Amino acid sequence: MQKSSVVVVADKTSLKRPFIFANAVHMALCFFMLRMTVIWHRDLIQTGKMVPSISVAMMYVIEVGCLLLSVLGVFGACKGKRWCLILYAAGMAAASQTIIIRTALSYQDVYEKRVVREESKLLAMMPLTGPNKANRTLLHNIQEELECCGLIEGYKDWGASIPASCNCHYPGKCVRLRGSATLGAPKNQYVYREPCLPIYLSELKLAFSLVMAIQFGSGVFWIILLGMSIKLMGQIKRKQEFIALLQSNRYVPGAF
Secondary structure (H helix, E strand, O other), X not given: OHHHHHHHHHHHOOOHHHHHHHHHHHHHHHHHHHHHHHHHHHHHHHHOOOOOHHHHHHHHHHHHHHHHHHHHHHHHHHHOOHHHHHHHHHHHHHHHHHHHHHHHHHHHHHHHHHHHHHHXXXXXXXXXXXXXXXXXXXXXXXXXXXXXXXXXXXXHXXXXXXXXXXXXXXXXXXXXXXXXXXXXXXXXXXXXXXXXXXXXXXHHHHHHHHHHHHHHHHHHHHHHHHHHHHHHHHHHHHHHHHHHHHHOOOOOOOOO
16 A cells, blocks of 8 residues: 555656646647648749748758657657657757757847848839839738838828828828828828838838747747656656566665
8 A cells, every 4th residue: 555655646746747738739839830831831832932942941840840759759758768758858959959049140140131131122112103013012011001101201202193002091190181292192181191111120120029039939948848858757767666666575665
């Protein structure tokens, strides 16, 4: 009776269930990210946009690899297989170190290049009276989404051809065109006051910072899973040694 109660206590103090739960959450996140990557890649192919194949391949490898690692970790925890947890810990150590170092070293460089590239792309559309159809569609989408008009000087960038996407329906964001404010533009028309370029760049910086934060947070989460797997390996080893000691009839109360 005494031996049985000791085994129960050992099971209750195990990290097995928290570890399995954490990896179930991780698997769900990895599957979601993989699904979003597939959708994003499919949209790029359909729209004819070019993206480095190495970048896409790396995303697939990381996401599928993390998904498989979690499956391996859960299997090792459920079956008490230390070799599975050793492989899991090695993979998590490599993945967490790679993503944290890569994020820290590339943040500033990639951040500045991406912002400058997007800013140059929009500025190349000036003057707005002459962009091609694709650029005009892009600008209309930006104006409707961000509730702004024009790029630098607001509605004045469009001259007399202010598009419907500039029409404003929120009093706090509107400016009323009166008289000859814009030569040839409809009088008494309400349009968005703010230009789009500063708002667009601000949203871009926020989105990029969010992506970097998610990557860094993923690395920290992987380190936590790594620590849990190492501790669980120790618990499994002690439990196996304890059971072997019970079976050898050499158990001494208080030794474990």
